[in-house]
Amino acid sequence: MNAKTILLVEDEQSIADALIFSLEQDNYGVNWCALGSDALTVIDSQKIDLVILDIGLPDINGFDLCKLIKAKQDLPIIFLTARQEEVDKLIGLEIGGDDYITKPFSLREVSSRIKVILKRYGRSGGSSAEGINAASLMGVENCTINNETLEIHYFNQALDLTRYEFLLFKTLIESPNRVFSRDILMQHVWDEPERSFERAVDTHIKTLRAKLKKINGQVQPIKTHHGLGYSFNDKEVLG
Template sequence: MMSQKQILCVEDEAAIVLPLRYALEREGWQVSWANTGTQALLLLSQQTFDFIILDVGLPDLNGFEVCKQLRQKYQTPLLFLTARDDEIDRVVGLEIGADDYCSKPFSAREIVARIKAIWRRMEVQSHNVASHAQISQTEIVIQSATWSCNPQSLQIQYHGQSLQLTRYEYRLLLLLIQHPEQVFNRQQLMDHIWEHPEHSLERTVDTHIKSLRQKLKQITPHDPIRTHRGFGYSLVKYEK
């Protein structure tokens, strides 16, 4: 059911928001409007949303910065709006956790279609993860002195401490933990983890590995991720 979905639209131009809001509400969705990044982050702390539409060019915080901050706490699917059609902007947006990207001008119908497509994709992935867990739960649940993770709880602990991970950081680390010492090249990692690898670049993987390493080093200086130059990454063997 698509009804009663809660959508947060973060856009400072009323001329863009009003027709878009009308189209979204015609789908039976509830729409909240924030015209600054600060207001958006405040609303996110007070309410749960099913989708976020986020303009890059906000009057206070850059949309990319807002995305980085919210991805530290929330995994809500997100679509960027921008007045620029620059590939670099699109790549940056996807790297920091956006699910899609739409350049202005756009039609409200296109935004509705993109939102529905993202929700359908997420439902399929959730079903696949649940089916995999049901079939081979003992294979994917990890409990060791180093790592503790269960895909059903979407939590990973490193040396007993819970990690605050973005959606793609979580998927990337979980895959490496489930296959210690197996070397994955960048394309394999994108195909396994990203919802739309065809929209991304290989450096996307490098960006997320760097972020993961920073979070792991806050717990212990030992780096469990190995870099295989010119190829990809693996996780050091740990005691199971």
């Protein structure tokens, strides 16, 4: 199996050095850039499997760079940020980021996040029955969860989901018709729910619904219960 190559876009030398050492210990190839413009050149000329992207770059905003990268290739992106404002985190995930890590961070945490995201993007050919939750066994006809590849198929089409979208949708699917409060969903999905706002759930539900609608606009499987939370029912046909 070929080693995965990670593009690290980080202008702080000390942080870059620590990440490069850790990633190479995990047998990843690492291509480091301190500027966003250099990162775009690398993406055009080399095969990259995942991008670790600092938001506060000297030449371009990390969110703008994310948009430019996504316009070129659908690469998984992990944001690094020193900012605590929730708006940064929400905007970053809305424009295509798969995850964010707040500085200071644990190198082990970075490694764990990378493995999860690369596994979801792996798209390995063929899937064994083991590790797949057959939706029919849960009373859900149109969704299949593959816990090995971290994919959800909706009406027989694979959904391209961010980490949080996948975990939110999986939680709802596995308990049809159960109403989950925003707080409970955050406890299920977020690693550090106390550091996020409940409106983060609403943001990800909104983007998830848009992706589901593209596949089947006649069904609204995620139902809003005003003042209570969300539930799943894939038989909820729009009038």
